[in-house]
Amino acid sequence: MNNTILFAISNFGSKIISLIIQPYLSYALASPDVMGVTSLMQSVANLLIPVVSLGVSFAVIRFGLDRKVDKSSVFMNGFATILLGFALMAVCWPLVRLIPNAADYLVLIYACVLMSCTQFIRSRMLNRLVAVDGVLTSATLLGFYYLFLDVLDLGANGYLLAMACSDALSAIFVFIAGHCHQYFSFKKFNKALWKDM
Numbered sequence: 211m212n213n214t215i216l217f218a219i220s221n222f223g224s225k226i227i228s229l230i231i232q233p234y235l236s237y238a239l240a241s242p243d244v245m246g247v248t249s250l251m252q253s254v255a256n257l258l259i260p261v262v263s264l265g266v267s268f269a270v271i272r273f274g275l276d277r278k279v280d281k282s283s284v285f286m287n288g289f290a291t292i293l294l295g296f297a298l299m300a301v302c303w304p305l306v307r308l309i310p311n312a313a314d315y316l317v318l319i320y321a322c323v324l325m326s327c328t329q330f331i332r333s334r335m336l337n338r339l340v341a342v343d344g345v346l347t348s349a350t351l352l353g354f355y356y357l358f359l360d361v362l363d364l365g366a367n368g369y370l371l372a373m374a375c376s377d378a379l380s381a382i383f384v385f386i387a388g389h390c391h392q393y394f395s396f397k398k399f400n401k402a403l404w405k406d407m
């Protein structure tokens with residue numbers, strides 16, 4: 211019951227912040243061209259995230275919930291997969307540049323993709339941390355939108371930079387608050403488990 215209430219509060223808080231964000235973006239990204247580019251770039255980033263992670267985010271949750279499986283191995287295998295996927299995406303740089311309008315924003319798109327990986331805490335059932343992170347991520351996103359779009363007037367670059375910075379803060383917060391450093395050990399990489407994942 212506590213988890214349901216916790217997620218309801220988190221979801222409600224995030225939705226309220228989203229209600230503030232959408233009208234603000236319409237104001238800050240006044241040009242229809244910029245709005246179209248930012249929408250396309252967000253779609254490209256959302257498309258690349260599962261490609262880069264090779265679908266391992268679901269496996270991290272599934273194997274992380276299994277009490278028989280070493281959590282450090284799950285964490286390190288997920289980390290290794292993200293790095294491998296990102297390396298493959300870096301090799302595919304010339305192909306990704308062919309996506310319309312992507313060439314000008316490619317570095318920021320890659321940053322957005324790399325920073326959006328926080329599934330390990332879900333597998334450890336740290337529901338309060340997940341809920342708090344959801345609200346904080348939405349709040350920092352709003353703050354970064356204001357900084358990069360209103361104060362610095364960076365347009366589409368600012369939009370993507372705000373997403374990357376918000377996700378980066380989320381990843382750092384989750385890593386520290388979730389004590390993920392305890393699971394970080396290169397020795398714990400498990401090749402057999404990696405194949406299963």
